[in-house]
Amino acid sequence: MMSFLDKIFRCDCPVTSAMDIIGDRWTLVVIKMMLLEYKKTFKEFSESDESIAPSILSNRLKMLEKDGFIRKVKVAHNLKTNYYILTEKGLSLSPVIIELAFWSHHNIKRFDNPIVNVKDKTELFNIIIDRYKSNTAVL
Amino acid sequence: MMSFLDKIFRCDCPVTSAMDIIGDRWTLVVIKMMLLEYKKTFKEFSESDESIAPSILSNRLKMLEKDGFIRKVKVAHNLKTNYYILTEKGLSLSPVIIELAFWSHHNIKRFDNPIVNVKDKTELFNIIIDRYKSNTAVL
DNA sequence: ATATATTACTTTTGATTTGATAGTAAAAGT
DNA sequence: ACTTTTACTATCAAATCAAAAGTAATATAT
Numbered sequence: 001m002m003s004f005l006d007k008i009f010r011c012d013c014p015v016t017s018a019m020d021i022i023g024d025r026w027t028l029v030v031i032k033m034m035l036l037e038y039k040k041t042f043k044e045f046s047e048s049d050e051s052i053a054p055s056i057l058s059n060r061l062k063m064l065e066k067d068g069f070i071r072k073v074k075v076a077h078n079l080k081t082n083y084y085i086l087t088e089k090g091l092s093l094s095p096v097i098i099e100l101a102f103w104s105h106h107n108i109k110r111f112d113n114p115i116v117n118v119k120d121k122t123e124l125f126n127i128i129i130d131r132y133k134s135n136t137a138v139l
Numbered sequence: 140m141m142s143f144l145d146k147i148f149r150c151d152c153p154v155t156s157a158m159d160i161i162g163d164r165w166t167l168v169v170i171k172m173m174l175l176e177y178k179k180t181f182k183e184f185s186e187s188d189e190s191i192a193p194s195i196l197s198n199r200l201k202m203l204e205k206d207g208f209i210r211k212v213k214v215a216h217n218l219k220t221n222y223y224i225l226t227e228k229g230l231s232l233s234p235v236i237i238e239l240a241f242w243s244h245h246n247i248k249r250f251d252n253p254i255v256n257v258k259d260k261t262e263l264f265n266i267i268i269d270r271y272k273s274n275t276a277v278l
Numbered sequence: 279a280t281a282t283a284t285t286a287c288t289t290t291t292g293a294t295t296t297g298a299t300a301g302t303a304a305a306a307g308t
Numbered sequence: 309a310c311t312t313t314t315a316c317t318a319t320c321a322a323a324t325c326a327a328a329a330g331t332a333a334t335a336t337a338t
Binding site: 010011012013014015016017018019020021023024025026028029032036048049050051089092093095096097099100101102103104105106107108109110111121 | 149150151159160162165167175243244250
């Protein structure tokens with residue numbers, strides 16, 4: 001399994017290299033589940049509307065961990081459940097996800113989420129990240 | 140060939156639906172070539188650093204046209220060359236691409252482009268779109 | 279006018295990725 | 309002790325991707 005530290009990029013272009021990392025059908029979707037829907041466990045990801053197959057989910061979680069976007073943690077008195085949480089690097093993708101959400105809201109389908117009404121985007125990023133952090137503070 | 144008007148989305152989520160449209164290794168890369176590098180012809184796309192295969196390029200251009208992101212035009216006195224230009228809908232993706240560029244600049248590889256120094260992003264989007272339009276005004 | 283080069287593709291074929299289904303193993307609940 | 313839950317792994321068919329070669333129309337050079 002490769003992390004993007006040793007990934008061979010198609011070329012030197014930063015945008016293209018970004019697509020080498022997140023340019024597939026699932027990577028940003030899983031990060032979105034975490035960032036905006038506060039999903040944390042394999043089960044929660046599995047049961048989401050997207051119906052991600054367990055083999056794909058397992059693979060993406062491993063990749064995301066290798067690339068440093070997420071961390072896998074356990075809580076005391078529960079040896080079974082793994083909790084996946086976004087790292088600062090994972091959170092750094094929130095502007096991209098939010099721009100995608102805005103774009104989709106205006107071009108594909110309405111987003112029933114108060115975030116589309118916030119005017120100042122920089123402030124919005126902070127709100128979303130703060131919410132995420134308070135939601136995962138216990139972990 | 141399907142356009143996204145009749146595409147079946149995985150679920151109702153706007154972000155996921157956006158990934159159903161642009162979540163692959165090439166779609167945003169081709170749009171980036173147009174928006175930031177002013178590439179316009181099949182030949183120019185083919186000769187770019189990314190080394191896109193002609194079959195993939197052909198397929199993506201068709202999809203992008205079907206989905207209304209680009210238009211294919213010819214100029215007078217040249218029956219051979221096709222020029223592909225971004226529509227308003229295609230240009231509406233520029234905030235997403237620019238956020239990707241910023242993210243990559245800070246997390247993967249430096250972006251040798253003055254855009255990374257512009258402070259106000261809304262203003263930046265306008266600058267990029269204006270530049271693109273003046274560059275394609277003749278078409 | 280003819281030959282060569284250019285542009286824009288399509289076709290073919292093989293490799294890789296995706297995704298549905300089934301199965302396994304350890305921990306937790308009853 | 310038995311059942312359920314959680315977190316996966318394994319298998320395999322289908323879809324997609326990608327490299328290479330081939331084709332066709334237009335444009336340019338001689």
